[in-house]
Amino acid sequence: MRVLDPSSAVAIFAIPAQQPAGLNRRDFLKSSAAAGLVFGLQLPLAKKAFAADAVGEVPPGQFAPNAFIRIAPDNTVTLVIKHHEMGQGATTGLATILCEELDADLPAVKVEYAPSNAALYKNLAFGAQGTGGSTAIANSWEQLRKAGATGRAMLVSAAAKRWNVSPASITVSKGVVSSGSHKATFGELANDAATQPVPADVPLKDPKNFVLVGKKETRRLDSQAKCTGTAIYTIDVKLPGLLTAVIARPPAFGVKLVSFDAASAKAVKGVTDVVEVPEGVAIVATGMWPALQGRRALKIQWDGSAGKLNTAGLYSDYLKIAEAGVGAATITRDKNTAAQMKKAVTTVEAVYEFPYLAHAPMEPLNCVAWLHDGMLETWGAHQFPSFDHMFAAQAAGLPVEKVKLNSLISGGSFGRRANAASDFTVEAVNVAKAIGRPVPVRVQRTREDDMRAGWYRPLYVHTVKTGLDARGELLAWQHAIVGQSIMAGTPMAATVKNGNDASSTEGVWPTPYKIPAMSADLYSPVQDVRPLWWRSVGNTHTAYVMETMLDELATLARQDPVAYRLKLLADEPRMAGVIKLAADKAGWNTPMPAGKARGVASHFSFDTYVAQVAEVSLKPNGQPKVERVVVAVDCGVAVNPDQIAAQMEGCVGFALAAALYGELDIENGAVKQSNYHDFRVLRIDEMPKVEVYIADSQHAPTGVGEPGVPPLAPAVANALAKLTGTRVRRLPLARQKFQLA
Amino acid sequence: MVSLKINGSAHSVDAEPNTPLLWVLRDELGLTGTKYGCGVAQCGACTVHLDGQPLRSCSAPVSAVGGKNVTTIEGLSSKTAKTVQQAWIDLDVAQCGYCQSGQIMTAVALLEAKPKPSDEDIDLAMAGNICRCATYVRIRAAVHAASAKLSA
Numbered sequence: 001m002r003v004l005d006p007s008s009a010v011a012i013f014a015i016p017a018q019q020p021a022g023l024n025r026r027d028f029l030k031s032s033a034a035a036g037l038v039f040g041l042q043l044p045l046a047k048k049a050f051a052a053d054a055v056g057e058v059p060p061g062q063f064a065p066n067a068f069i070r071i072a073p074d075n076t077v078t079l080v081i082k083h084h085e086m087g088q089g090a091t092t093g094l095a096t097i098l099c100e101e102l103d104a105d106l107p108a109v110k111v112e113y114a115p116s117n118a119a120l121y122k123n124l125a126f127g128a129q130g131t132g133g134s135t136a137i138a139n140s141w142e143q144l145r146k147a148g149a150t151g152r153a154m155l156v157s158a159a160a161k162r163w164n165v166s167p168a169s170i171t172v173s174k175g176v177v178s179s180g181s182h183k184a185t186f187g188e189l190a191n192d193a194a195t196q197p198v199p200a201d202v203p204l205k206d207p208k209n210f211v212l213v214g215k216k217e218t219r220r221l222d223s224q225a226k227c228t229g230t231a232i233y234t235i236d237v238k239l240p241g242l243l244t245a246v247i248a249r250p251p252a253f254g255v256k257l258v259s260f261d262a263a264s265a266k267a268v269k270g271v272t273d274v275v276e277v278p279e280g281v282a283i284v285a286t287g288m289w290p291a292l293q294g295r296r297a298l299k300i301q302w303d304g305s306a307g308k309l310n311t312a313g314l315y316s317d318y319l320k321i322a323e324a325g326v327g328a329a330t331i332t333r334d335k336n337t338a339a340q341m342k343k344a345v346t347t348v349e350a351v352y353e354f355p356y357l358a359h360a361p362m363e364p365l366n367c368v369a370w371l372h373d374g375m376l377e378t379w380g381a382h383q384f385p386s387f388d389h390m391f392a393a394q395a396a397g398l399p400v401e402k403v404k405l406n407s408l409i410s411g412g413s414f415g416r417r418a419n420a421a422s423d424f425t426v427e428a429v430n431v432a433k434a435i436g437r438p439v440p441v442r443v444q445r446t447r448e449d450d451m452r453a454g455w456y457r458p459l460y461v462h463t464v465k466t467g468l469d470a471r472g473e474l475l476a477w478q479h480a481i482v483g484q485s486i487m488a489g490t491p492m493a494a495t496v497k498n499g500n501d502a503s504s505t506e507g508v509w510p511t512p513y514k515i516p517a518m519s520a521d522l523y524s525p526v527q528d529v530r531p532l533w534w535r536s537v538g539n540t541h542t543a544y545v546m547e548t549m550l551d552e553l554a555t556l557a558r559q560d561p562v563a564y565r566l567k568l569l570a571d572e573p574r575m576a577g578v579i580k581l582a583a584d585k586a587g588w589n590t591p592m593p594a595g596k597a598r599g600v601a602s603h604f605s606f607d608t609y610v611a612q613v614a615e616v617s618l619k620p621n622g623q624p625k626v627e628r629v630v631v632a633v634d635c636g637v638a639v640n641p642d643q644i645a646a647q648m649e650g651c652v653g654f655a656l657a658a659a660l661y662g663e664l665d666i667e668n669g670a671v672k673q674s675n676y677h678d679f680r681v682l683r684i685d686e687m688p689k690v691e692v693y694i695a696d697s698q699h700a701p702t703g704v705g706e707p708g709v710p711p712l713a714p715a716v717a718n719a720l721a722k723l724t725g726t727r728v729r730r731l732p733l734a735r736q737k738f739q740l741a
Numbered sequence: 742m743v744s745l746k747i748n749g750s751a752h753s754v755d756a757e758p759n760t761p762l763l764w765v766l767r768d769e770l771g772l773t774g775t776k777y778g779c780g781v782a783q784c785g786a787c788t789v790h791l792d793g794q795p796l797r798s799c800s801a802p803v804s805a806v807g808g809k810n811v812t813t814i815e816g817l818s819s820k821t822a823k824t825v826q827q828a829w830i831d832l833d834v835a836q837c838g839y840c841q842s843g844q845i846m847t848a849v850a851l852l853e854a855k856p857k858p859s860d861e862d863i864d865l866a867m868a869g870n871i872c873r874c875a876t877y878v879r880i881r882a883a884v885h886a887a888s889a890k891l892s893a
């Protein structure tokens with residue numbers, strides 16, 4: 001996900017560090033832009049709603065050199081975090097960058113999540129305020145280093161003045177400023193620092209002097225709270241008179257409410273209101289249990305005609321679309337593809353099928369809304385405040401200045417809470433409005449509500465034909481992708497150029513592999529269920545196709561899969577680098593014991609390079625058992641190495657869940673799965689050993705929240721193919737039983 | 742009115758007898774460290790201790806709790822519990838953190854019963870606790886680390 005406001009585009013790409021000098025980087029950027037990875041997002045509110053003073057909301061008496069740092073005379077250092085914390089460690093990462101240049105004491109700082117104010121807190125990769133696309137560290141790196149260094153410079157000049165010494169004699173470490181026998185805390189200097197001019201240009205540290213960035217010892221800031229039950233999520237928000245609501249929702253996509261009788265629901269003790277909202281019928285109560293009991297008791301009638309969507313038939317429908325070849329959008333076209341294909345001695349044709357997937361974060365979606373005193377306040381996991389603010393204001397019928405978002409951490413997102421319609425925020429506002437009293441209300445989804453409400457990783461079908469010459473060298477690649485467009489019908493619809501939605505195609509094109517002639521088409525049918533980005537977006541399916549097909553070709557050519565890839569990556573040193581690193585650490589060239597096999601896959605996504613080697617065996621029941629995964633990652637400068645490792649581990653487990661089990665079936669518009677018993681996710685007994693190796697790099701840091709996901713499924717599938725002789729072209733893997741070859 | 746003993750103190754709450762303990766803890770007593778994840782004993786986010794044994798509070802009617810001692814994440818105080826929590830912090834196990842109250846409650850009960858668990862013991866005891874962020878590598882490491890510390 002990459003959203004860019006045209007007005008800030010120049011500024012972003014003017015940051016030299018963002019453009020590493022890698023040979024083919026340029027080509028990637030060019031083709032990414034052409035393919036539409038760079039979005040034009042137009043939101044009315046960002047422009048006029050907020051006076052763009054440089055520092056934002058500052059408590060009286062505090063030193064605020066900029067929008068990110070507040071220092072109180074009592075020596076409390078508060079950092080304002082502009083990104084949503086959903087587990088990926090953005091809080092710690094951003095605080096680390098700020099503290100590095102500020103020379104503050106990282107474990108002692110307080111953090112606060114930024115208010116909705118895109119002028120100050122926009123994601124420089126999007127031009128709007130929001131978190132996603134593994135951009136949190138990448139887009140903040142220069143900005144926060146400068147912010148930290150500016151604060152430090154002002155503290156230093158305040159101290160120099162107070163002690164009458166030269167600034168050059170001053171050192172700063174862990175929140176203490178000193179020169180000779182002089183010593184002062186940040187707090188003691190705060191008042192004076194506030195009177196210093198803000199320097200226009202500040203020198204940044206030489207990376208070799210970093211004390212926090214790149215250090216394993218740099219720890220998460222939120223572990224204590226999360227291990228003692230004191231971290232506050234939306235589900236935990238307490239407000240005077242807070243009510244809880246659940247919504248009776250249509251049982252199938254495309255079904256409408258006919259009528260309801262509230263009497264029996266209202267008879268449940270604790271139920272206060274039963275109100276119609278656009279999302280269904282809300283049962284409002286003094287707590288979750290009475291709300292649920294009320295929903296159970298509610299008499300409700302939906303229109304008799306069932307929804308139309310059936311996933312069972314969708315795969316063949318999509319295949320027909322690809323075969324008919326009508327109405328294609330061009331992803332890439334090499335006019336030599338057909339001629340090259342004719343020269344092929346061997347061709348491989350394959351159809352790949354990918355199901356709908358739910359995000360299923362641990363904390364089911366929720367939001368608190370309170371309409372009072374002519375304004376609206378919300379408390380929620382506002383991953384994309386620019387969307388949520390605009391849509392909440394719209395739903396409340398209030399100007400954006402009268403809407404205040406309180407942003408909280410979330411119990412996971414994986415893309416679900418960055419929602420281009422702000423569905424979970426808007427429904428809370430709708431319920432608050434329907435109640436008609438100035439009381440706060442939390443709309444809480446049950447797991448079943450969460451699972452069945454749409455906004456899925458869409459179902460995709462790919463068709464691929466490849467051709468090899470007599471020596472097994474690749475000649476041509478013909479590709480078609482069929483699946484719903486995520487971007488169409490959102491505020492980012494403008495990014496779909498000539499029908500080409502890059503979020504459906506990223507990972508197929510542009511490709512780091514040197515394929516002599518490649519052509520690819522996209523078809524984007526529309527369905528009743530809303531599509532959404534899901535951790536690593538298009539790469540969730542494109543990497544599988546590319547990496548399993550390449551593996552198949554290597555096998556056909558009787559060449560080693562690692563060597564085969566490296567040949568096609570002669571101009572991609574960073575991609576080749578992680579493949580070699582993973583292969584080396586996995587002992588690629590050493591034999592495996594009987595009953596076990598290795599598979600390799602790599603993928604470039606979100607400007608980060610990842611390769612994985614998976615070791616797979618079979619369980620007695622014929623299902624795959626992934627025993628070990630070796631991950632190599634090149635994400636530029638490693639800001640928090642231990643958190644990069646944590647993200648790679650988490651990505652492996654998250655991706656493995658989908659590879660093995662992830663599938664939503666929809667019958668007549670109704671989702672069959674409802675909870676974790678039938679939408680299986682990974683449990684500890686299925687978690688492989690994971691080893692993570694981070695490539696040394698001086699390139700600017702890039703994202704790690706998603707890029708560990710795409711290579712996992714193909715690495716496992718490639719190992720399975722070696723082990724069993726079976727090439728799996730429909731996920732999830734656990735749909736079938738395997739036998740050793 | 743239902744009488745309960747929670748984290749060492751007596752409470753009486755006005756709740757229907759079939760109300761799951763989870764919602765009594767959260768909505769009546771404001772003990773929000775115990776989380777809701779599935780409501781059907783599938784995920785373990787709601788795990789508390791009932792007389793030291795792990796219990797899925799989402800699926801236990803408050804009437805069934807009776808006079809037994811309920812311990813929630815807020816009430817953890819034993820040496821084992823403190824060691825487990827510290828191991829979790831030292832290894833930065835948590836990502837989103839939402840499942841971790843339940844993970845820690847289960848791990849504490851495991852170590853109280855089995856001070857030196859094998860990987861298989863950990864799998865057996867902890868497979869009922871889902872972590873959607875898949876922090877399992879570190880959960881396993883933290884259980885072992887806590888076990889080592891406790892027996893040192």
Ligand code: FES
Binds near residue numbers: 776779786799
């Ligand atoms: S909420 Fe109780 S087990 Fe999931």
Ligand code: FES
Binds near residue numbers: 412872874
């Ligand atoms: S840390 Fe996110 S669900 Fe476990």
